[in-house]
Amino acid sequence: MLDRKFILENIELVKQNCANRGAAVDVDRFVELEQTRKAKLIEVEELNRRTNEVSKLIGKAKDQAEREERKEQGRLLRQQTQAAQAELDALAAEADDLLRLIPNLSHPEAPIGVDDKSNLELFRSPTSLPEFDFQPLDHVELAERLDLVDFEAGASVAGHGFYFLKNDAVLLELALQRYAVETLLGEGFTPLTTPDLARNDVLSGIGFIPRGPETQIYSVENSDLSLIATAEITLGGMFAGQTLEAESLPKLFCGVSHCFRTEAGAHGRAARGLFRVHQFTKIEMFAFALPEQSDAMLDRLRGIECRLFDGLEIPYRVVDTATGDLGGPAFRKFDLEAWMPGRGEFGEVTSASNCTDYQARRLNIRYRIKGEKGTKFLHTLNGTAIAVSRALIALLENHQQADGTIVIPEVLRPWLGKDRIAVKG
């Protein structure tokens, strides 16, 4: 969320930003609520002050009569205080609900537009698009021929959108994980396997809505837990409520986790095969940074994503995400879209976001500079290293050969133990 004071001082800017992002939030109503809230706060504090004053006097009362008289006075004050406090709480809750709906500010260079059609292509990969002298297959057909994925079994066990990886696809998943983690270790990231569930207040701190008709999240009945949609949730939640030393920043983590998404309302749209599934494995990068570090850190995360896909010899383009497509927390977001021959178009495979202090403020993650008074909110960033299901699509489809085999890129061979996937026997 944004700083309440900042909103009051920059009402027009915030309204314009909401419009650019397609966020229908009543900013004026928030401003009005916030102003009455402040006035009420002063009133409550004054009542508290008087209540405290009276309470202190009771201990020093000279005799029983005076004591009783003051107690009565205290009782009356308490009633008034409680009433005022209740009004304040109601105002604060309503203002807070609105505040949490206001999206982050947007980077001045982010393209302005209501949806992904306004995304701006920045550059393309050194790997050029493949030229096939045969009719390329899509990953579903390839997986079928090579016996790599069992969609039917997935559907019968857990429903549409679930799948079993099989044979070399399993080795590929492990190889991709290992490749990503090794690369990130070389970059100074601390590797973590994270919980696949998280408390709902962590979810909403990161910016997800755990329950409700629009939710993308599976929640666990009779508990405060949900299945995570990304390790961004657990990694970001690690330091909730904590104050870190400035000199310990930036902190870099890579998380290995499963991701679960209901994909409510997304059926039929590019839903074939592994593209839009309810569960996948992902290696995620997460950074806790000082404000002055976050711009460069976003470039760094994007650079790592590019290098990972360069190593996989997969063609892609990098886009600067338009304001309307940023979601709530991101200040700026770069996506890598890999070429997917089966669809004949680019499909999102990774995403790197600078969320500035938006998540940190919700999760209350601060930093302290040695020798300076007070604390400030740090910046959080996240980026996909490898989302296995989508990386598999790009890998299979781009590296397919005329003879029906898949050539494995050099970087995965040490982990896979072979240079080619072929039909068995």
Add this chain to the structure above:
RNA sequence: GGAGAGGUGGCUGAGUGGUCGAAAGCGCCGGUUUGCUAAAUCGGUGACCGGGAAACUGGUCCGCAGGUUCGAAUCCUGUCCUCUCCGCCA
């Protein structure tokens, strides 16, 4: 899952109804002393929200949420977490 113990400031740790935002020690910052370092010594040293140009000042915070009371770190309830023992288990 069962039985206990406990969660207090950056850390250790006192505090069982008022003068407690909280002893003491450590750490940290500053002064004095001092060839240098160390030691000694004196003083300062929590966070958040608000008011004020500032000095300063009001409120809130002793895991979290409620309750009792004029008044709660302290009493009550719930909850989360940690530790120990037992059971179960990959």
